Structures are given as C-alpha cells and as structure tokens.
Amino acid sequence: MSTFPTDIEIAQSADIRPIDQIASQVGIGPGDLEPYGKYKAKVSLDVLKRNSHKTGELILVTAINPTPAGEGKSTVSVGLAQALKKLGKKAMLCLREPSLGPCMGIKGGAAGGGYSQVIPMEDINLHFTGDIHAVSSAHNLLSAMIDNSLHQGNPLGIDPRRIYWPRAVDMNDRALRGVVVGLGGPAQGLPREDRYIISVASEVMAVLCLATGFKDLETRLGRIVIGYNYDREPVFVHQLEAQGAMSLLLKDAIKPNLVQTLEHGPAFVHGGPFANIAHGCNSLISTRMALSLADYVVTEAGFAAELGAEKFFNIKCRTGNLTPACAVVVATTRALKLHGGAPPDRTSVENPDALKAGLANLDKQLENIRIFGVPAAVAINRFLGDSERELELIAEHCDRLGVPASFCEVWEKGGDGGRDLAEKVLGLVNGKKPAFHYLYDVEADIPTKIETVARRLYGAKGVEYAAPAQKDIQLMEKFNLDKLPVCMAKTQYSLSDNPALLGRPMGFKITVRNVRPSAGAGFLVALTGDVMTMPGLPKVPAATRMRIDDSGKIYGLF
Numbered sequence: 389m390s391t392f393p394t395d396i397e398i399a400q401s402a403d404i405r406p407i408d409q410i411a412s413q414v415g416i417g418p419g420d421l422e423p424y425g426k427y428k429a430k431v432s433l434d435v436l437k438r439n440s441h442k443t444g445e446l447i448l449v450t451a452i453n454p455t456p457a458g459e460g461k462s463t464v465s466v467g468l469a470q471a472l473k474k475l476g477k478k479a480m481l482c483l484r485e486p487s488l489g490p491c492m493g494i495k496g497g498a499a500g501g502g503y504s505q506v507i508p509m510e511d512i513n514l515h516f517t518g519d520i521h522a523v524s525s526a527h528n529l530l531s532a533m534i535d536n537s538l539h540q541g542n543p544l545g546i547d548p549r550r551i552y553w554p555r556a557v558d559m560n561d562r563a564l565r566g567v568v569v570g571l572g573g574p575a576q577g578l579p580r581e582d583r584y585i586i587s588v589a590s591e592v593m594a595v596l597c598l599a600t601g602f603k604d605l606e607t608r609l610g611r612i613v614i615g616y617n618y619d620r621e622p623v624f625v626h627q628l629e630a631q632g633a634m635s636l637l638l639k640d641a642i643k644p645n646l647v648q649t650l651e652h653g654p655a656f657v658h659g660g661p662f663a664n665i666a667h668g669c670n671s672l673i674s675t676r677m678a679l680s681l682a683d684y685v686v687t688e689a690g691f692a693a694e695l696g697a698e699k700f701f702n703i704k705c706r707t708g709n710l711t712p713a714c715a716v717v718v719a720t721t722r723a724l725k726l727h728g729g730a731p732p733d734r735t736s737v738e739n740p741d742a743l744k745a746g747l748a749n750l751d752k753q754l755e756n757i758r759i760f761g762v763p764a765a766v767a768i769n770r771f772l773g774d775s776e777r778e779l780e781l782i783a784e785h786c787d788r789l790g791v792p793a794s795f796c797e798v799w800e801k802g803g804d805g806g807r808d809l810a811e812k813v814l815g816l817v818n819g820k821k822p823a824f825h826y827l828y829d830v831e832a833d834i835p836t837k838i839e840t841v842a843r844r845l846y847g848a849k850g851v852e853y854a855a856p857a858q859k860d861i862q863l864m865e866k867f868n869l870d871k872l873p874v875c876m877a878k879t880q881y882s883l884s885d886n887p888a889l890l891g892r893p894m895g896f897k898i899t900v901r902n903v904r905p906s907a908g909a910g911f912l913v914a915l916t917g918d919v920m921t922m923p924g925l926p927k928v929p930a931a932t933r934m935r936i937d938d939s940g941k942i943y944g945l946f
Contacts, residue, residue: 392772392800395501395946399509402650410648414480414681415439422643424517427508430643431656433601436673439680444478445817446679446710449688449767450697450757451718452749453727453881453890455735456494459720460501460769460799461688464806467504467798468716468767468813469686470651471806475814480682481506481655484670484690485645486513487520487588489560489923491945492931499657501946502799504806506647506655510942520558520660522641523596524587526609526634527556533630534614535569538578546623548580551615552904554921558587562924585921586662594666594909596638597659598707600673605642606635612908613869622867622905644674651803654682663690664919665877666909667699672708679710684817691880693717693753694845701760702826702841703873703911711824714816715757715764716809718796719750720771721778727891738775747785748892752883754791756845761823763816766793767809772800792816830873834861834903837874838914842898846883851898857914860903864912869905878916885917 393401407429408418422430449465462483472479483506486499491513499505499512506512515521534553537544557564564584570577587593591612599605610626617623625631644658656678659671668690669675678685689696697715705712721743722735728746730739750766757764766786768779779795786793792812797805828840835851842848853861864870881887884896902915925931933944 395505396509396942396944398503398650399505399507400941402507404507405648405652407646407648410652410654411646414478414654416646416681421646425511428511428517428645428647430517430640431646431677433643433673436677436680440676442680444679444683444685445713446675447684447686447813447817448697448700448712448715449686449718450693450715450753451691452723452753453692453883455723455726455732459718459723461718462499463501463504463799464716464718464767464769464796465686465688466500466506466649466655467796467803467806468809469653469655470504470649470798470803471810472684472686473651473653474803474807475810477684477814478682479653479684479686480678481649481653482670482675482678482685482687483655483657484668484688485516485519485657485660487586487660488514488558489586493560493923493925493929495930495946503650503802504798505650506657507650508647510945512647512657513945516657517640517645519641519645519658520587522637523590523593524556524558526637527587527590527592529634529637530612530614530625530628530630531555533628535577537628544623544627545617545619547616547618548578551580553614554583554585556585556587556590560586560923560925562922565922583922586923588660589662589665589921591666591906591909592634592638593659594661594906596641597661597667597669597671598704598909599642600708602635602639602642605638606631608908608910609634610908613905620863622869625908642673644671644677662921663696663699664880665913665921666906667703667875667911668696669700669704672704675710676708693756694883695876695878695880697757698827698841698845699875701762702828703875705824706826706830706873707910711822712762713822714813715762716767716813717750717753717757717764718767718769719782720769721774721782722771724750724782736773738778740778740781743778743781746891747782749883749890750785751789752847752892754789759827759844761825763819763822764791765809765812765816766791767796768793769796830871834864834870834874834912838876838900841874841876846898847892847894848884848898849895851900854899854901856902857900864903864905869907869912872907873911875906875911875913876916877913877919879919887917
C-alpha cells in the first residue's frame with residue numbers, strides 16, 4: 389500500500405502559477421499588485437474602492453466543538469472554493485494567516501491540507517508578507533511608549549499597577565507569561581510586572597482585521613485602552629500620541645495578501661486574530677474586496693459555531709454590514725465520538741454508540757446557526773480509515789433533521805471531493821434569502837449581552853460574575869465603553885467554559901472573571917475559564933522535525 393504524500397510534498401510538487409495570472413481571473417490588474425516574489429502579492433485598496441458597489445454571496449465555514457487536532461475547517465474551506473470553481477462559478481477564498489507559534493508548536497503548517505491547500509504553503513507558514521511581524525512591531529512600539537511615559541515623569545498619571553497593555557511576540561513561549569521589566573536602576577525605567585502575549589492575540593491584530601481603511605485604522609488604534617490612571621480613568625493610545633506611528637508600521641499589513649489554491653483559484657490570506665480572545669476571522673477588508681470581485685466567497689471563522697460563528701455574525705458582520713448567505717458546519721466521526729464519551733486516544737476506533745451520543749453537539753451547533761436566521765449544510769469531513777457505518781449514521785441523522793449533508797473528501801481529492809457539498813451550498817444560497825439578524829442589541833447593558841450569548845448559544849442556565857468582573861462592568865458603564873458587542877473568551881473544546889464538559893452539557897453556569905475593553909477593535913472581551921493568550925510548546929514541538937537542504941527545499945513543515 390503506497391503512503392499518501394505529506395501536505396508539504398503535495399504543495400512542493402504543485403503546478404504553481406505566477407500571481408498576476410491568478411489575479412486576472414477576478415479582474416485585478418498588474419497595476420494593483422505589489423508582488424512579494426512570483427507567487428504572492430499585496431493588493432491595493434483601490435481595488436475595493438473601484439468595486440465597492442458589487443457584492444457576491446458570503447459562505448461561512450464553521451464546525452462542531454473540535455478535538456485538539458482540529459476538524460479540518462480550513463481544508464474544507466479551500467476544498468469548497470475549489471469545488472465551486474470546478475462547477476464554473478467565479479469564487480474566491482478568504483482565510484486567516486497562520487501564526488508562527490502554533491506552526492512551530494503543535495500544528496506544523498496551517499494552510500489547509502492534502503489536495504485542498506493554499507500555496508506557496510512554505511511562505512504562508514513562514515513569515516509570509518510580514519503582516520504579523522508588523523503587528524508585533526506596532527504593538528511593542530506602544531509598549532515602549534507606555535514605559536517611556538512612566539520614565540519621563542508620568543505626565544498622564546498612569547497607574548503602573550493597572551496597565552493592561554502587555555508586550556507581544558509571534559511565538560509560543562510560556563516563560564514570558566509573567567515577566568518583570570525596568571530592572572537595573574533609575575536609568576532603565578520603572579520596575580513593574582508585565583507579561584507577553586502571542587502577537588495574534590494583540591488588539592492591534594483585531595484592529596487591523598476590522599479596520600475599513602487607513603484613516604479608520606489610525607482612529608481605531610487611538611481608541612485602544614492601555615490601562616487606567618490613578619483616578620481609575622481609562623488611558624487611551626491617542627493620549628500617548630502613538631497611533632500615527634503605529635499606523636505607519638501597518639501601512640502595508642492592511643493590504644490583502646493574494647495567493648492561490650492548489651487548483652489555481654484566487655485566495656486572500658490576510659489577518660489572524662485569535663479565535664477565543666478576539667473575533668477569529670480574516671480581515672474585513674479582504675472579505676469586502678473578495679465580495680466585490682467574485683460571485684461566491686468562502687470564508688472561515690475560528691473554532692466551533694458557538695464561538696467563531698457567533699463572533700463572525702455579531703462582530704464582523706455587524707462592523708462590516710455583511711449578510712451571510714449560508715453556513716457550512718464541519719463534523720467528523722472522531723469529534724462526535726469524543727463528545728459521545730469515547731476516550732481521546734480511542735476516537736479512531738469504530739464506536740457507533742459514542743457517535744450517536746455525540747450527535748447532540750452537532751444538533752446544538754446547527755441550532756446556533758439557525759438562531760441567526762442563516763441556513764446551514766453539514767460537511768461530513770472524511771478521514772482515511774473512517775468507518776463507513778459511522779459516516780452513514782451522521783448522514784442519516786442530518787436527513788432526519790432536514791439539513792443538507794455531504795461526505796467531504798477534499799483532503800484526498802481536492803475540488804472533485806467537494807462537488808456534492810458545493811452543489812448543496814449553491815442550493816441554499818440560490819434559494820430564499822436568509823432573514824439574517826444579530827443576537828442582541830449593542831445598546832443593551834453588558835450583562836444582558838453576555839447572558840444572551842451564554843443562555844441561547846451555549847445552553848447555560850446562567851452567568852456568574854467574579855468580583856473583578858463586576859468592577860470592570862461598572863468602569864465600562866462609567867466611561868461609556870459599554871455600548872459595544874461582547875467577545876466571549878472561552879475554551880473551544882466545550883459549549884461551556886469548562887473544556888471537560890463535552891457533548892451538549894446542561895445545567896451549567898458560565899463564570900466571567902474579567903471584562904476588558906478592546907475599544908479600538910470595537911468590542912468588549914469577557915474572560916471566562918482559563919483562556920491562554922500565550923500558548924506554550926508541547927513536549928515534542930513540531931519545530932523539531934523541520935529541516936532545509938542545500939538547495940533550499942524545506943522538509944517537515946507538515
């Protein structure tokens with residue numbers, strides 16, 4: 389039996405085409421491209437200005453609560469876009485950029501998989517066009533200016549004990565979760581406790597991905613709250629006069645990155661906010677630009693529907709005035725068996741009873757999509773070695789629910805493996821227009837917004853607020869920072885805030901530890917459970933298997 393090639397072997401053997409040929413498919417001319425080599429390019433924002441009156445159909449790919457290995461949303465997204473192209477449709481793909489931290493830590497490459505990838509895969513996973521480095525630089529410029537203000541007499545009266553703005557680096561490094569800065573005497577600054585977060589968890593990244601243009605980017609950066617002064621009043625970036633310089637560092641990063649799928653379809657890979665601490669979607673600018681160029685745009689929201697899709701609908705669509713046409717919920721036999729009680733190391737073993745029990749998680753995520761008035765289809769993402777019996781059980785269950793379902797083989801077969809899914813999606817998109825609506829009114833008070841999400845989407849019986857969260861809410865209300873959407877920061881593995889509560893738990897409460905303003909991004913972050921903003925490396929990092937030979941060929945990235 390022959391061994392299936394690795395993702396990087398598939399990507400390296402691909403017939404990759406010059407990026408101007410890919411751009412021409414959707415009417416992007418050479419004058420609008422800023423090439424980064426032969427196969428990737430930045431696209432001028434003038435393209436969006438010229439075509440802003442046009443809009444295609446927006447298709448969201450989301451999922452059930454995943455296993456730690458993920459359920460293949462990116463792969464399904466790429467495969468669906470490729471399948472739509474094979475059906476003769478003018479389609480584009482919009483994905484987030486991978487962060488170096490997870491790539492070097494747990495994931496390896498993160499650009500789809502098998503025969504449903506975006507390429508050049510190595511470049512996308514290794515620095516790409518430098519967007520995340522630009523975010524790191526802008527973030528750390530602000531960090532430096534905060535400490536410089538303290539050192540130069542603290543004219544803003546910033547309380548060093550209440551500075552929430554950390555430092556950032558695009559790498560998993562648990563040793564930086566808590567640090568002390570300013571040691572070494574008076575000339576080295578004011579000693580204080582500090583911390584690092586991974587760059588994609590920075591509010592600068594969230595701002596970049598929700599900004600509508602250069603001026604809006606600068607305005608949003610100026611609205612960032614870095615902490616509080618001694619009078620417990622918020623201190624904004626514009627008071628430090630840092631927003632202009634931060635914008636300069638992001639002047640190229642704001643432009644969408646154009647690459648291609650393995651089947652030569654155009655794809656924007658742009659922006660990468662964390663999906664639990666932030667909204668977990670690619671940039672609004674790249675989505676809008678794709679909608680202005682193509683008839684069908686496939687995009688993805690991080691993690692499961694109660695987390696990623698909720699933020700996509702309530703935050704990104706609200707900010708960008710987007711109306712999704714339909715959603716695809718990705719499900720796998722292994723995740724359903726995990727939710728049905730199968731041990732994590734036994735999810736590859738046939739277990740129909742566990743799978744049937746785990747279907748409750750799929751039911752809830754489909755219900756969550758319907759709450760927003762959006763029609764949904766299920767992509768049964770097929771892995772090599774999956775039980776045919778179990779796959780049929782999922783399909784039969786979806787049929788009883790009246791939900792279109794498709795066996796998705798895009799990892800193994802590329803666009804051909806997604807034709808049936810594409811046809812079912814087109815049936816939803818070309819039918820009755822969805823009665824899309826948001827889950828709550830942003831003018832509602834903070835607890836109402838949080839509890840609406842927790843009760844309706846998670847199935848919680850209520851919300852408990854720790855004392856610090858209660859004080860945070862009072863401060864948000866006092867300084868008129870409360871009329872914003874809420875961004876729930878919680879585990880991706882459960883509908884609850886406890887990763888051990890799998891399936892469709894009942895009778896639980898969500899505990900909110902803190903509520904922090906991301907006023908620049910335009911939302912409030914409600915912190916629940918134990919959400920990490922600086923991941924650590926595993927016992928055997930993916931980085932240990934990566935190599936490069938004398939010809940420059942890369943091995944082991946995925």
